[in-house]
Amino acid sequence: MADQSLKVRLRQIRLEAQGIVSLEFVAADGGALPGFTAGAHVDFLLPGEKVRSYSLLNDPRETHRYVIAVLREAEGRGGSVWLHDRPRVGDVLEVRPPVNDFALADTPSESVLVAGGIGITPLLSMARQLEREGRPWRLHYAARSPAHAAFLDELRALDAGRGRVTLHCGEAGQVRLDMAAAVAAAPADAHFYGCGPARMIEAFQAACAARPSAQVHLERFAASSEAATAGGFELVLQRSGQRIAVAPGKTILDALLDHAVSVQYACSAGVCGTCMTGVIEGEPDHRDEYLTDEERRENRQIMICCSGSKSPTLVLDL
Ligand code: FES
Structure with a gap:
């Protein structure tokens, strides 16, 4: 495939949100780049034979540049850290031409875009295209906090005060993402587009289960870790004194709900922070995308909703 690759020059790096930079590339020879459609990604051929896919977030009309955004994942597979730390403006990188496995349907009906964290990138490109074509759209964007949500200014400009964009954060005072309600509010012929960590996409699929599959489109990026469902440990709820065994195949949230313990949750994917619970004793097995490395330590x-326990007992502030 090396003969199909092309050389691109890094023109700009910009800090977009906490832990997220955007990188703008132009053709190394100064010419036009192969075109793309909203939802497309490019594969970056990084040193060490690493191939990493990143969605293009700019307007698909643009042929003079590719813009991607990268969340720095210290415990990821290395591509995001390399892209954050190594390339300098002017450096030439190698990419494969854009491919689209997550294209917009050609329909005048409403598009409901659901983004989790860095999953905003292809959906931003889609929102730009939908807006330009005068097609109805709505965007739900789940992020840890407004400071962790990239491209809020661009989204506000696209929204133009019409209430089409809703930011959902787990912090107090913020609107939480209710996936089922977001889907239920859409008309019968709406198309749904979800992009985010694997666990968020599972919740998205569950919420869309009653909709025709041809109207449900998704792009899942590899979660840095799977939900902890090995079980084999016991929860102690400090306030009620209740003891609950977490069986294999269950998350802590599953086990609590099975025992009718009232807890708050939304994304079920470790993204939004709604289910954050205090730990009084024991060692959690962190699997979320929400806590910082320091908070994990x-x-x-x-x-x-997704993390487990490395110790036989976990005492929770519940
Ligand atoms: S419910 Fe969103 S992080 Fe757990």
Whole structure:
């Protein structure tokens, strides 16, 4: 495939949100780049034979540049850290031409875009195209906090005060993402587009289960880790004194709900922070995308929708 690759020059790096940079590339020879459609990605051929896919977030009308955004994942597979730390403006990188496995349907009906974290990138490109073509759209964007949500200014400009863009954060005072309600509010002929971590996409698929599959489109990026479902440990709820065994195949959230313990959750994917619960004793097995590395090391909080326990007992502030 090397003969199909092309050389691109890094023109700009910009900090877009906490832990997220955008990188703008132009053709190394100064010419036009192969065109793309909204939802497309390019494969970057990184040193060490690493191939990493990144969605293009700019307007698909543009042929003079490719813009991607990268979340720095210290515990990821290395591509994001390399892209954050190594390339300098002017450097030439190698990419494969854009491919689209997540294209917009050719329909005048409403498009409902659901983004989790860095999953905003292809959906931003879609929102730009839908808006330009005068087609109805709505965007739900789940992020840890407004400071962690990239491209809010661009999204606000696209929204132009019409209430089409809703930012969902797990923090107090912020609107939480209710996936089922977001889907239920859309007309019968709406098309749904979800992009985010694997676990968020599972929740998205479940919420869209009653809709025709041809109207449900998704792009899942590899979660840096799977939900902890090995079970084999016990929860102690400090306030009620209740003890609950977490069986294999269950998350902590599953086990609590099975025992009718009232807890808040939304994305079920470790993205939004809604289910954050205090840890009083024990060592969590963190699997979320929400806590910082330092917060993980402190072990004072856990996302119960996806994280498990490394210790035989986990005492929670419940
Ligand atoms: S419910 Fe969103 S992080 Fe757990």
